[in-house]
Amino acid sequence: MFHKEGAKIILISTFSFTVLLLASSHFISNFWILKTVQILLLFMLIMVLQFFRNPKRHLEVNDYQITAPVDGKVVVIEEVYEAEYFKDKRLQVSIFMSPINVHVTRYCTSGKVKFSKYHPGKYLVAWDPKSSTENERTTVVIENRIFGEILYRQIAGALAKRIVNYAEEGMVVRQGADAGFIKFGSRVDIYLPLGTEVNVKLGQKTIGNQTIIAIKK
Structure with a gap:
């Protein structure tokens, strides 16, 4: 689950990733360069997603x-x-x-x-x-x-x-x-x-x- 504060950035990042992924496939002919660029793009997207993760954790409220x-x-x-x-x-x-x-x-x-x-x-x-x-x-x-x-x-x-x-x-x-x-x-x-x-x-x-x-x- 992701935190609501990351919604806009995640949306923009996902859209940018998709556009750049399609563009790289169209404009880069060298296989290894293409794969390197795609891996870097995927890594950047994963970093954004992991930063805004919001794990749910059970807590017993305790004033002490x-x-x-x-x-x-x-x-x-x-x-x-x-x-x-x-x-x-x-x-x-x-x-x-x-x-x-x-x-x-x-x-x-x-x-x-x-x-x-x-x-x-x-x-x-x-x-x-x-x-x-x-x-x-x-x-x-x-x-x-x-x-x-x-x-x-x-x-x-x-x-x-x-x-x-x-x-x-x-x-x-x-x-x-x-x-x-x-x-x-x-x-x-x-x-x-x-x-x-x-x-x-x-x-x-x-x-x-x-x-x-x-x-x-």
């Missing part, structure tokens, strides 16, 4: 757990000063997504959206520490009955050109539901209260809706 909002790799676990909303120290967990990861963003917890803001910005590589405050990004805060306020930030990377955010202030959201999409490379930061028990390690791969980022006993 913060689940991974995205597929990727844990690149940061540290105490930082969060200057936009909390204006105090928080525990930051960051997940980097490569172009081959699923790029759907899912709500990591249930609760009421207290804050949602879009920031235009740069397109530094997503693993650059400055990307959290200088890149194009969205900041969302959800008030959960167990953890309190949890902030997550979608951050554009060097290839990302559009962040889609569904969260609006006042909404009541459900853990695991689609929260948005980041097109072509990105990162998500999660800010937890100090003292939260983190359930992942640096370098660990995460699976959205399945990997447990933090727990409350």
Whole structure:
């Protein structure tokens, strides 16, 4: 299944692939060159399709757990000063997504959206520490009955050109539901209260809706 945010791009890519495939068959007479071009075209189409895939994953909603909002790799676990909303120290967990990861963003917890803001910005590589405050990004805060306020930030990377955010202030959201999409490379930061028990390690791969980022006993 594909995410709705990819519908237009998938349609354009499929149409372009078909046109170019027919054109190459008509204008390229050399067999090996023709096959090489066709394979490259097919590869490009497959890359677009896999980028917008949206696997359905079962999740038992649990307010005592913060689940991974995205597929990727844990690149940061540290105490930082969060200057936009909390204006105090928080525990930051960051997940980097490569172009081959699923790029759907899912709500990591249930609760009421207290804050949602879009920031235009740069397109530094997503693993650059400055990307959290200088890149194009969205900041969302959800008030959960167990953890309190949890902030997550979608951050554009060097290839990302559009962040889609569904969260609006006042909404009541459900853990695991689609929260948005980041097109072509990105990162998500999660800010937890100090003292939260983190359930992942640096370098660990995460699976959205399945990997447990933090727990409350």
